[in-house]
Structure formats: structure tokens, C-alpha cells
Amino acid sequence: MLTNILEDLKSYNANLVAVSKTKSVVDILNIYNKGQRIFGENRVQEMAEKKDLLPDDIEWHMIGHLQKNKVKYMASFVHTIHSIDSLELLKAINKGAEKHHRVINILFQLKIATEESKFGMSLEDCLSVINSEDMKSLNNVIVSGVMGMATFTEDKEKVRNEFKTLKASFDYLKENYFLEDSNFKEISMGMSGDYHLALKEGSTMVRIGSLIFGARN
Numbered sequence: 684m685l686t687n688i689l690e691d692l693k694s695y696n697a698n699l700v701a702v703s704k705t706k707s708v709v710d711i712l713n714i715y716n717k718g719q720r721i722f723g724e725n726r727v728q729e730m731a732e733k734k735d736l737l738p739d740d741i742e743w744h745m746i747g748h749l750q751k752n753k754v755k756y757m758a759s760f761v762h763t764i765h766s767i768d769s770l771e772l773l774k775a776i777n778k779g780a781e782k783h784h785r786v787i788n789i790l791f792q793l794k795i796a797t798e799e800s801k802f803g804m805s806l807e808d809c810l811s812v813i814n815s816e817d818m819k820s821l822n823n824v825i826v827s828g829v830m831g832m833a834t835f836t837e838d839k840e841k842v843r844n845e846f847k848t849l850k851a852s853f854d855y856l857k858e859n860y861f862l863e864d865s866n867f868k869e870i871s872m873g874m875s876g877d878y879h880l881a882l883k884e885g886s887t888m889v890r891i892g893s894l895i896f897g898a899r900n
């Protein structure tokens with residue numbers, strides 16, 4: 684399955700985050716040995732435990748909802764955090780990165796789904812973070828783009844429209860705030876069930892778990 688997905692991604696020039704949450708280090712190593720280097724987890728402690736047991740050249744991505752007080756467990760190694768939904772969280776990440784003399788890539792998670800359960804902020808809230816005075820002094824985070832999760836539904840048109848909304852938000856931010864900034868380039872959207880659609884709508888990074896690792900318990 685991994686090879687099929689990678690084949691799909693090639694023509695779109697998009698990257699794969701292999702979502703390994705709940706899966707064992709043996710399962711991860713198996714996919715690692717096929718060449719995959721980017722893995723995504725949604726719980727900080729689980730990611731930190733696995734990281735210690737796996738090769739150092741893995742690029743770890745945090746994709747789940749995040750509390751400020753958990754940042755310290757991953758600030759020394761996390762490559763990208765997809766789930767930024769407040770200035771407070773961003774400041775905590777910057778502080779953690781600074782402590783370890785490194786930079787952490789971050790994506791603003793925008794709420795595109797209509798479901799209550801999905802995290803993320805509105806474009807307006809995102810703009811107030813970007814425009815804040817604090818933002819100017821956050822030198823240990825790199826704003827790499829946006830992330831979003833579509834509604835879990837069979838309704839393809841609905842999902843397509845949500846992806847279009849995320850792409851439009853990305854374009855707006857790029858044009859108005861990050862035009863000269865080549866780091867701002869990622870649109871993290873698409874999971875096992877909707878990644879084809881996401882690629883067509885401009886995804887640069889898909890987050891795929893069950894299609895690669897099998898269903899989770």
C-alpha cells in the first residue's frame with residue numbers, strides 16, 4: 684500500500700506523513716525499512732517513547748491537539764507541529780525550542796469541518812496571532828503553513844469544499860503575510876479516506892495512518 688500512495692503523491696509533489704499512532708515500534712520500523720522517514724503521532728508521550736527506540740533520522744511530526752505543558756517532552760526533537768491553535772501554544776513551543784537551541788516548524792490548524800469535535804481556529808483568530816506583537820519575537824519557530832481536517836462524511840462535495848476553504852486561506856496568508864517567505868509552503872490536508880481529493884485541491888502533505896498500518900483498535 685505504501686508504494687501505491689507514494690506513486691500517487693509523486694505527480695503532485697506532495698509529502699507523506701505516515702501516521703503511526705497506536706502502532707508498535709516494530710510496525711514503524713517495518714515502514715521505515717521501506718524508506719519512509721516522516722512519521723506522525725497525536726500523543727506527545729507516545730511519540731517521545733517511540734522516538735527513543737527508533738532510528739535518529741526519523742522526522743517526527745505532532746499532528747494531534749496539544750496542551751502547552753506537554754511541549755517540553757518533545758521540544759528537543761520534534762520536527763513539525765501541525766496543530767497550532769493559539770498564540771499561547773505557539774509561545775510555549777518557541778520557548779521549548781529556544782531552550783534546546785533549535786527551531787521547530789509549525790502549521791496553523793484551521794477549523795474547516797462543521798463537526799464540533801474538530802479542533803482548530805478560524806482564519807480571523809489565525810490573523811490575530813500573526814498580527815500580534817508577540818509574533819515578532821518568536822525566533823525559534825518557523826511558520827511553514829496550514830493544516831486542516833475535513834468533516835468525516837461520505838459527502839465528497841462537502842469534503843472538497845472544506846479543502847478548497849483551507850487552500851483559499853493558505854493563499855490569502857501567503858499573499859498578505861508570507862509572500863517573500865519560502866518556508867511558508869505547506870498545506871497539510873488529506874487522510875486515508877480523502878487524500879486523493881486533498882491532493883487535487885492542493886495538499887502538499889497528506890497524513891495517512893490506517894491505509895499504511897492497517898485499522899487501529
Ligand SMILES: *Cc1c(COP(=O)(O)O)cnc(C)c1O
Pocket residue numbers: 702704725746747832874875876890891892893894
Ligand atoms: C489519525 C489521524 C490521521 C490519520 O488518519 P487515517 O484515517 O488513519 O489515515 C490524520 N490526521 C490526524 C490529525 C489524525 O489524528
